[in-house]
Amino acid sequence: MKPALTPLETLYEARHGRELPLPPELARLYGRLRMPIARARPYVISNFVTTLDGVVSLNEKGHASGGDISGFSAQDRMVMGLLRSIVDVVIIGAGTLGVDRHHVWTAERVFPDLAGEYRRLRTALGKHEPPLLVVVSGSGRLDLGLPVFASGEMRALIVTTIAGAGRLRKPGAPGSVEIRAVRGAGPIRARSILDQVRRTNAGKLILVEGGPRLLGDFFADHVIDEQFLTLAPQIAGRKVDDRRLSLVMGRTFAPRSPLWGSLIDLKRGKSHLFLRYSFP
Numbered sequence: 001m002k003p004a005l006t007p008l009e010t011l012y013e014a015r016h017g018r019e020l021p022l023p024p025e026l027a028r029l030y031g032r033l034r035m036p037i038a039r040a041r042p043y044v045i046s047n048f049v050t051t052l053d054g055v056v057s058l059n060e061k062g063h064a065s066g067g068d069i070s071g072f073s074a075q076d077r078m079v080m081g082l083l084r085s086i087v088d089v090v091i092i093g094a095g096t097l098g099v100d101r102h103h104v105w106t107a108e109r110v111f112p113d114l115a116g117e118y119r120r121l122r123t124a125l126g127k128h129e130p131p132l133l134v135v136v137s138g139s140g141r142l143d144l145g146l147p148v149f150a151s152g153e154m155r156a157l158i159v160t161t162i163a164g165a166g167r168l169r170k171p172g173a174p175g176s177v178e179i180r181a182v183r184g185a186g187p188i189r190a191r192s193i194l195d196q197v198r199r200t201n202a203g204k205l206i207l208v209e210g211g212p213r214l215l216g217d218f219f220a221d222h223v224i225d226e227q228f229l230t231l232a233p234q235i236a237g238r239k240v241d242d243r244r245l246s247l248v249m250g251r252t253f254a255p256r257s258p259l260w261g262s263l264i265d266l267k268r269g270k271s272h273l274f275l276r277y278s279f280p
Contacts, residue, residue, distance in 0.1 A: 005029060005074055005113075008267040008274060016264045016278070020086060021124045023117045029075075030082055031267065035205065036225075042194065044223050046208040046215055047083050049076055049230040050247055056212060057099075057245040058236060064099045069232055074111075075269035076230045081111035083228060085118035087131050088203020091193065093214040094137035097148070104148045105209070106130045130154040132201045136193055136214060140164025149177050159188060159196045190214075190221040216251035219259055219279075226278050227261060233271040 010031045017036035036043055049070045050056045057064050070076040084090060085107040092105065103109060107118035122128070133148060133156045140160045142149075149156050156177045158168060165181035173179075180196040182188050197206065208218055218224045229247075238244050253259050261277030268274070 005078060006269065007031070008075060008079075008269045010265075010267050012263065012266040014264040021121070022082075023120045023124075026082060026114065026117045026121060029078060029114075033082065033086075035086065039204070042089075042198070042204050042206045043225050044194075044206045044208060044218065045083070045087070045226040045228060046210075046218070046224055047080060047228040047230075048210060048215070048247055049073075049232055051232055051234045051236040053235050053237065054246045055236040055238070055244050056210075056247050059243045059245050069234065069236070070230060070272070071232060071234060073230070073232065073269070073272055075272060075274075076232075077111045078114060079228070079230065079274060081107035081114055081118055082121075083207055084110065084131060085121050086125060086127075087205045087207040088127065089132045089134055089197055089201055089206040091134040091136065091197070091206060091208045091214070093211045094135060094139070094142060095211045095213070096209060097135055097142070097146070101143070101146055104151060104153050105133050106154055109153075131207070132157055132197070132203070134159060134193065134197055136160075136188060137164055138188055140167040142168065144168065144173050144177060149174050152176050157197065157200050159193050161188065187217065190218040190223050194223060212245045212247060212249035216248040219248060219253070220251050222279075224279055226264075226276060229275045229277070231273040231275060 007029045008031060017034040020033045020035060022033055048056050049066045051069055058068050090105045108115035133154050135158050137160050158179045160181055162181045165179050168179050178200060182192045208215060261279050264278050265276035
């Protein structure tokens with residue numbers, strides 16, 4: 001018999017938007033969840049888990065997932081499922097897809113015990129299908145036979161380059177997968193990704209689940225509105241020139257252009273802290 005999941009303890013909560021109609025069990029476990037009222041442009045949130053010393057991935061074979069960082073926390077997975085259940089779009093990079101090739105980015109997959117609660121919440125929010133999954137890959141070197149593309153559990157949009165689209169558009173590609181090419185040289189900008197998403201999905205709430213380079217691009221384009229961050233009570237450590245990843249990679253902001261957030265929610269689950277920051 002599985003041990004009962006302990007509710008999160010709310011330590012601080014700002015009145016930030018409207019309260020969502022969480023089903024009773026989710027409300028008991030998480031507390032109140034408020035989100036801003038819909039507006040013209042999409043509202044973009046991100047969710048990560050990090051160690052006390054700022055590591056989000058050990059980046060080692062067999063130990064590159066968020067579970068290694070959170071200690072496979074059930075409460076962290078519950079929150080991941082909750083966020084996936086309220087959004088219209090989930091965005092990941094090709095590197096994140098490579099970490100867990102058999103995963104499907106739905107709420108039910110990340111925390112099956114609450115699958116019914118997540119579905120009831122989506123229905124209450126008027127969302128009758130799983131969120132659109134967006135995979136960003138400049139090279140287009142993706143295996144379209146992976147479950148996330150081939151299972152039909154969720155629609156997928158691949159945002160890539162002209163060359164990447166050429167590699168991906170081939171006979172036998174799953175019908176649930178759409179491919180959109182972004183013109184221009186260099187990395188695909190976050191604003192370009194959002195432009196392509198808007199052409200496919202009219203949803204107003206978008207979740208970025210990584211990886212750190214993709215998140216850095218979204219922060220650099222100033223399109224992240226909120227950061228959900230689980231702080232795990234672990235020290236991972238680093239060697240000099242280590243390959244372990246931090247929350248943001250490939251971009252620097254301080255000291256010239258630091259990005260300061262405002263704490264709007266703080267919850268505790270045993271020794272894990274669940275933080276939520278807004279960014280102007």
